[in-house]
Amino acid sequence: MTNNLLDRFCRYVRVHTTADENSTTYPSTPSQLELGRMLADELRAMALRDAAQDKYGIVLATIPATVQHAAPCVAWIAHVDTSPETTGLNVKPQIHANYDGRDIVLPGDPSKVLRTADNPELLALKGKTIITTDGTTLLGADDKAGVAVIMEAAAHLAAHPEIPHGPIRVCFTCDEEIGRGVDHVDLKQLGAHVAYTLDGSGAGEIDGETFSADLATVTITGVNIHPSIGKGRMVNAIRLAGLFLDRLPRTCLSPETTEGREGFLHPYVIEGGVAQVKIKVLLRDFDTAKLAERPDVLRAVAKTVTAEFPRAAVDVAVTKQYRNMADGLKKEPRALKFAEEAMRRAGLEPKLTIVRGGTDGSRFTELGLPTPNLSTGEHNPHSPLEWTCLEEMQTAVRVLVELAKVWGAAR
Numbered sequence: 001m002t003n004n005l006l007d008r009f010c011r012y013v014r015v016h017t018t019a020d021e022n023s024t025t026y027p028s029t030p031s032q033l034e035l036g037r038m039l040a041d042e043l044r045a046m047a048l049r050d051a052a053q054d055k056y057g058i059v060l061a062t063i064p065a066t067v068q069h070a071a072p073c074v075a076w077i078a079h080v081d082t083s084p085e086t087t088g089l090n091v092k093p094q095i096h097a098n099y100d101g102r103d104i105v106l107p108g109d110p111s112k113v114l115r116t117a118d119n120p121e122l123l124a125l126k127g128k129t130i131i132t133t134d135g136t137t138l139l140g141a142d143d144k145a146g147v148a149v150i151m152e153a154a155a156h157l158a159a160h161p162e163i164p165h166g167p168i169r170v171c172f173t174c175d176e177e178i179g180r181g182v183d184h185v186d187l188k189q190l191g192a193h194v195a196y197t198l199d200g201s202g203a204g205e206i207d208g209e210t211f212s213a214d215l216a217t218v219t220i221t222g223v224n225i226h227p228s229i230g231k232g233r234m235v236n237a238i239r240l241a242g243l244f245l246d247r248l249p250r251t252c253l254s255p256e257t258t259e260g261r262e263g264f265l266h267p268y269v270i271e272g273g274v275a276q277v278k279i280k281v282l283l284r285d286f287d288t289a290k291l292a293e294r295p296d297v298l299r300a301v302a303k304t305v306t307a308e309f310p311r312a313a314v315d316v317a318v319t320k321q322y323r324n325m326a327d328g329l330k331k332e333p334r335a336l337k338f339a340e341e342a343m344r345r346a347g348l349e350p351k352l353t354i355v356r357g358g359t360d361g362s363r364f365t366e367l368g369l370p371t372p373n374l375s376t377g378e379h380n381p382h383s384p385l386e387w388t389c390l391e392e393m394q395t396a397v398r399v400l401v402e403l404a405k406v407w408g409a410a411r
């Protein structure tokens with residue numbers, strides 16, 4: 001069986017592009033440049049003449065418009081790096097054609113089993129082509145499924161100039177997994193009116209809402225002195241940190257007790273000693289106005305601690321992280337409407353979904369480029385149990401082509 005999309009996908013996942021949080025270079029790992037070079041070469045081979053990789057490793061190319069009127073420019077975005085949570089070195093994609101609906105034992109590590117009981121979506125794809133890892137690495141469908149889908153859709157449009165569409169910008173970014181995906185994308189140079197990230201799970205979903213997010217740093221300052229003479233003098237910041245954490249809401253407003261549209265406060269890093277302790281707390285809510293009230297909860301708890309220990313100080317500092325994509329999508333409602341239309345034309349019933357997290361699209365949208373996220377066949381990302389489905393990727397290609405047509409008819 002020859003299949004361009006499958007070949008592409010397997011070719012891209014074999015390139016080791018694991019991002020490295022501890023690196024100070026951009027991109028964080030040089031092999032991301034290697035995949036970018038490969039993609040730029042392949043885009044030029046499709047006669048997308050301006051395809052190039054910039055000094056940050058970001059690949060940009062243009063599919064010129066085939067309509068005569070000035071249709072809005074649409075960008076398709078995917079990231080070439082993979083998560084550092086599981087190695088992406090020597091990925092050996094396993095192709096399960098005509099999948100039989102049973103549990104899949106991964107051959108490189110038979111202790112790793114993809115169970116249908118844990119993956120109900122898998123059962124629904126009986127008879128399709130499933131691609132897994134061999135159990136020793138992640139697959140990298142997050143986000144090389146997106147990369148392959150965009151490349152395949154670009155090749156299709158380049159080969160079919162009779163398909164009416166406006167200008168399309170192809171954009172491959174680096175280091176999304178370590179939160180640096182947007183850092184070096186020049187939105188002016190991208191020149192798009194609207195964008196879509198191809199980095200979503202399954203098929204037929206449109207992520208149009210994300211959390212709004214801030215980070216609070218709670219600094220508890222005590223009084224340190226040698227324990228031998230500590231009586232009546234020492235104020236141990238570690239004990240106060242314990243009190244502080246204990247007094248935070250636990251039965252609500254925590255990731256352990258919330259779901260759907262509920263927000264939370266999530267202490268996730270603590271460090272320090274007797275003199276001082278810092279606690280980092282993630283603040284998350286879909287409602288940006290509500291998010292702004294979350295630090296009050298921390299400050300109220302801080303007050304109870306300093307009331308009891310007046311010689312201690314508790315400071316709460318808040319830095320902004322990202323904002324709910326829905327806030328920025330309001331300015332271009334067609335971004336979601338046209339994606340729904342394209343999915344219907346591709347034979348899917350679109351589902352608008354919310355993300356309990358952020359995407360590169362939340363930052364792009366906040367910067368003024370409306371960027372929803374579309375399904376591209378990802379499952380179990382960041383894990384050796386990661387898998388994808390060829391037919392879901394094929395569907396995503398059809399959605400992109402239809403989306404190009406829908407925007408091509410607009411002004």
Ligand SMILES: [Zn+2]
Nearest residue numbers: 142143176199
């Ligand atoms: Zn991703």
